[in-house]
Amino acid sequence: MARRESLSEIRAANPELSLTGNIISATFNIPHAVTYHKGGAWDLKPRRGQSALIDSFAYLSSDATPWNHTVVAWTGEIGHPDDDPLSPPDTPSAAATATTAVSSLSAPVPIDATTRLPTPPPVDGLWVPKGDQTRLEQQLAHSKTIRTVPVWLADESEATDDGIMLKDQARWRRYAEHDLYTLFHYKQHEPTDGRKERAQWADYYRMNQKFANKIIEIYKPGDVVIVHDYYLMLLPSMLRQRAPKMYISFFLHSPFPSSEFLRCLPRRKEVLEGILGANLVGFQSYSYSRHFLSCCTRILGFPSDTLGIDAYGSRVQVGVFPIGIDADKVESTAWADTVNEKHAAVLKMYEGKKIIVGRDRLDSVRGVAQKLQAFERFLEMYPHWREKVVLIQVTSPTSVEAEKDDPENKNASRVNELIIKINGEYGSLGFSPVQHYPQYLNQAEYFALLRAADIGLITSVRDGMNTTSLEYIVCQKDNNGPLILSEFSGTAGSLRDAIHINPWDITGVAEKINAALTMSVEERTKMQTSLYTHVTTQNVQSWITKFVRKVHSVLAETNSSKSTPLLDRALLLSRYRSASKRLFMFDYDGTLTPIVREPSAAVPSERIIRYLQSLAADTRNSVWIISGRDQEFLQQHLGHIPQIGFSAEHGSFMRDPGSEEWINLAEKFDMGWQAEVMEVFQRYTDKVPGSFIERKRCALTWHYRLAEPEQGLHMSRECHKELEAGVGQKWEVEVMPGKANIEVRPTFISKGEIAKRLVATYHNPGAAPTEKDPHPGKIEFALCSGDDFTDEDMFRSLNGASGTILDDQHVFTVTVGASTKVTLAKWHLLEPEDVIECVGLLAGAGDPASLERVGEVNLAALSTVEGHIPAEEL
Numbered sequence: 126m127a128r129r130e131s132l133s134e135i136r137a138a139n140p141e142l143s144l145t146g147n148i149i150s151a152t153f154n155i156p157h158a159v160t161y162h163k164g165g166a167w168d169l170k171p172r173r174g175q176s177a178l179i180d181s182f183a184y185l186s187s188d189a190t191p192w193n194h195t196v197v198a199w200t201g202e203i204g205h206p207d208d209d210p211l212s213p214p215d216t217p218s219a220a221a222t223a224t225t226a227v228s229s230l231s232a233p234v235p236i237d238a239t240t241r242l243p244t245p246p247p248v249d250g251l252w253v254p255k256g257d258q259t260r261l262e263q264q265l266a267h268s269k270t271i272r273t274v275p276v277w278l279a280d281e282s283e284a285t286d287d288g289i290m291l292k293d294q295a296r297w298r299r300y301a302e303h304d305l306y307t308l309f310h311y312k313q314h315e316p317t318d319g320r321k322e323r324a325q326w327a328d329y330y331r332m333n334q335k336f337a338n339k340i341i342e343i344y345k346p347g348d349v350v351i352v353h354d355y356y357l358m359l360l361p362s363m364l365r366q367r368a369p370k371m372y373i374s375f376f377l378h379s380p381f382p383s384s385e386f387l388r389c390l391p392r393r394k395e396v397l398e399g400i401l402g403a404n405l406v407g408f409q410s411y412s413y414s415r416h417f418l419s420c421c422t423r424i425l426g427f428p429s430d431t432l433g434i435d436a437y438g439s440r441v442q443v444g445v446f447p448i449g450i451d452a453d454k455v456e457s458t459a460w461a462d463t464v465n466e467k468h469a470a471v472l473k474m475y476e477g478k479k480i481i482v483g484r485d486r487l488d489s490v491r492g493v494a495q496k497l498q499a500f501e502r503f504l505e506m507y508p509h510w511r512e513k514v515v516l517i518q519v520t521s522p523t524s525v526e527a528e529k530d531d532p533e534n535k536n537a538s539r540v541n542e543l544i545i546k547i548n549g550e551y552g553s554l555g556f557s558p559v560q561h562y563p564q565y566l567n568q569a570e571y572f573a574l575l576r577a578a579d580i581g582l583i584t585s586v587r588d589g590m591n592t593t594s595l596e597y598i599v600c601q602k603d604n605n606g607p608l609i610l611s612e613f614s615g616t617a618g619s620l621r622d623a624i625h626i627n628p629w630d631i632t633g634v635a636e637k638i639n640a641a642l643t644m645s646v647e648e649r650t651k652m653q654t655s656l657y658t659h660v661t662t663q664n665v666q667s668w669i670t671k672f673v674r675k676v677h678s679v680l681a682e683t684n685s686s687k688s689t690p691l692l693d694r695a696l697l698l699s700r701y702r703s704a705s706k707r708l709f710m711f712d713y714d715g716t717l718t719p720i721v722r723e724p725s726a727a728v729p730s731e732r733i734i735r736y737l738q739s740l741a742a743d744t745r746n747s748v749w750i751i752s753g754r755d756q757e758f759l760q761q762h763l764g765h766i767p768q769i770g771f772s773a774e775h776g777s778f779m780r781d782p783g784s785e786e787w788i789n790l791a792e793k794f795d796m797g798w799q800a801e802v803m804e805v806f807q808r809y810t811d812k813v814p815g816s817f818i819e820r821k822r823c824a825l826t827w828h829y830r831l832a833e834p835e836q837g838l839h840m841s842r843e844c845h846k847e848l849e850a851g852v853g854q855k856w857e858v859e860v861m862p863g864k865a866n867i868e869v870r871p872t873f874i875s876k877g878e879i880a881k882r883l884v885a886t887y888h889n890p891g892a893a894p895t896e897k898d899p900h901p902g903k904i905e906f907a908l909c910s911g912d913d914f915t916d917e918d919m920f921r922s923l924n925g926a927s928g929t930i931l932d933d934q935h936v937f938t939v940t941v942g943a944s945t946k947v948t949l950a951k952w953h954l955l956e957p958e959d960v961i962e963c964v965g966l967l968a969g970a971g972d973p974a975s976l977e978r979v980g981e982v983n984l985a986a987l988s989t990v991e992g993h994i995p996a997e998e999l
């Protein structure tokens with residue numbers, strides 16, 4: 126039996142873990158199916174399904190871990206004692222149906238015209254008074270196993286101080302199950318006019334909001350929140366908005382589809398952005414994590430690598446954590462006396478026969494039809510096994526909203542047809558090769574069957590994690606029956622020693638059934654030993670421990686990463702006012718204008734032109750634009766402000782204030798490198814649709830913003846490597862990654878060199894006036910702002926560390942971007958709009974009202990810039 130780690134062992138192995146931390150797990154349903162008894166105790170029964178997740182909650186809540194654990198979850202559809210007694214209360218769908226049946230409006234209407242219609246009740250739904258709500262909350266709060274805080278879901282108008290009216294309770298799961306579950310399993314609905322979808326989305330959104338409200342109510346700084354599954358995909362971002370420093374992680378228990386599929390979801394952006402509020406996102410298998418990363422890049426345009434995504438100025442880490450089961454619990458339950466009796470009975474019943482076992486929900490993605498087809502093919506191909514092998518297939522009702530809604534239930538019909546066909550063709554009077562049990566088995570029967578089987582057969586065509594396969598392995602401890610497992614199951618990646626099959630290859634599966642039945646004892650034992658070791662060591666306890674450990678290490682990294690402070694505008698203004706000589710150096714793209722899709726569209730706003738004009742009109746100010754842009758562009762858009770100086774193409778050209786003449790600083794440099802760079806850029810342009818070359822006089826730029834994002838990013842890395850290894854070795858040129866571009870320019874030229882030159886020109890205490898500097902003296906204030914890699918050269922040359930002659934206190938180096946960005950700047954501003962506000966603030970510094978404007982950020986103006994790409998997407 127697998128041994129659990131003791132608390133002291135866990136602490137010793139994980140010194141980084143907080144020993145008294147709180148963990149809040151947010152999951153859709155509470156771990157119980159709930160029945161309401163007016164005025165009395167609530168009836169709580171263990172909920173079926175999600176056993177691994179619930180076991181992980183029990184573990185986190187137990188004394189075996191150092192954490193203080195609370196589950197926040199919806200009550201689930203609340204059943205009522207008047208509900209149909211035949212409906213199992215722990216079947217969510219049945220409970221939902223039963224609850225809505227409280228209304229007599231849905232009862233059949235008598236066709237006898239003389240009979241009076243029943244008087245409808247005044248309300249339609251289940252009314253739960255406040256006192257009874259509180260009673261359930263207390264029952265759940267004092268649970269011995271899992272402390273739970275319920276989320277009550279109802280329309281605002283139906284949740285009053287007196288109680289709550291629960292109507293159409295299944296609505297809260299509809300969007301998740303109808304749209305998300307379906308698409309995540311690579312299935313699609315026929316498109317509709319969208320009205321139903323919008324209503325379901327609204328419920329989904331509100332449901333996530335209500336979870337956020339409840340978590341915020343109980344959250345304390347330092348708590349770790351773990352959000353589970355596709356029902357709560359908006360929750361991480363909703364929590365992040367309300368508590369920016371909250372430690373949030375998200376784990377998806379279902380598959381995550383490729384971007385080609387996710388793109389079909391009308392709410393694809395909202396769903397992805399919702400998850401990206403988390404610090405860590407976990408998946409069941411590597412391919413799901415890869416799909417997610419790729420969706421964030423392709424659909425949202427965020428850069429990603431194999432370990433995470435850079436979104437909204439923060440890093441969202443992504444990892445793979447295949448869930449396990451509570452193997453100890455399964456093992457002790459599966460060998461209980463009641464199970465032993467049933468096990469003996471099953472063996473007796475099928476004496477002399479090999480048993481193949483399957484247990485699936487009747488969702489089409491579970492591949493029951495494929496399994497039956499493969500079994501039929503097996504009986505056809507291997508006649509000697511006929512009457513010697515039985516397939517015992519247990520199915521529980523589908524949980525898929527869309528399939529529940531299907532009046533024809535095509536999948537169930539197909540399964541029934543296949544069973545009739547196989548039993549008709551290969552059965553006899555006393556024997557049916559397929560034994561179908563379309564019902565829930567009780568736990569003892571289920572484990573008895575798994576123990577009695579000779580083969581476990583799992584043919585799901587899409588599956589997050591198949592816990593039946595893990596339970597089967599534990600139950601085969603003595604029997605060593607092989608496991609045949611679909612490669613499309615999330616478990617396949619972890620159970621490498623199982624027999625993997627492609628459920629679409631019916632003949633291939635039939636062959637594997639035969640191979641499994643004829644395996645030698647040694648082979649079976651070897652396979653079972655390896656699988657058993659895996660399942661008992663990679664159990665649900667180790668799964669959640671690893672996940673929590675990873676959350677802590679991600680948080681430790683986040684907390685230790687350097688954060689650049691937001692520009693102190695009051696300090697900026699006061700230093701500006703007290704200085705008698707000032708120097709301004711502004712980058713252009715991404716600093717004075719937002720980044721847009723096409724370079725030609727990045728024109729300066731009328732506001733920034735006005736502010737620059739008035740700033741430059743003050744003779745104590747020297748204002749320079751230091752850009753990668755060429756002379757023509759700068760001249761066309763800003764050249765009409767004569768007091769401004771320009772540096773074009775990353776320092777290759779300069780135009781002094783008041784002059785119309787451009788000085789070429791790269792004049793003497795051999796431009797032979799350009800032809801070689803052009804040849805490389807051209808090749809990449811041919812390979813990457815949407816990319817193009819911007820040819821300037823000296824610097825060359827390859828743009829890929831309009832290309833398919835993943836391809837653009839990947840090819841830019843290749844291009845960069847190729848240029849550095851080739852042209853970069855041969856010539857004195859620098860290859861620079863920009864914002865969706867790669868630029869090449871001579872090494873001796875840089876924005877940093879220009880910044881140094883300007884400081885040397887204007888900082889001249891005791892000198893006589895010159896044409897360039899008619900007001901000699903000390904520079905008492907310098908503001909330098911830029912957004913990308915090339916601007917870091919300016920920050921480097923201005924920061925005290927590199928020996929600048931300016932007083933460090935008077936220099937404001939400001940990067941445009943998130944506080945977490947790696948930069949040499951001393952301050953940050955989030956958006957170009959903030960830079961414009963600051964320029965406006967200083968330009969109007971003579972105005973006493975300007976101090977009142979300190980701290981104002983004109984967010985509304987952002988949306989007026991056409992085609993503006995938000996900072997996080999740059």
Ligand SMILES: O=P(O)(O)OC[C@H]1O[C@H](O[C@H]2O[C@H](CO)[C@@H](O)[C@H](O)[C@H]2O)[C@H](O)[C@@H](O)[C@@H]1O
Nearest residue numbers: 713714720721722723724727752753830864866
């Ligand atoms: O030094 P800068 O003033 O920041 O100029 C750097 C480069 O900016 C331009 O490209 C970037 O901005 C474009 C417009 O927003 C955007 O479409 C492109 O994707 C960005 O890379 C410009 O085209 C280059 O020549 C500059 O070197």
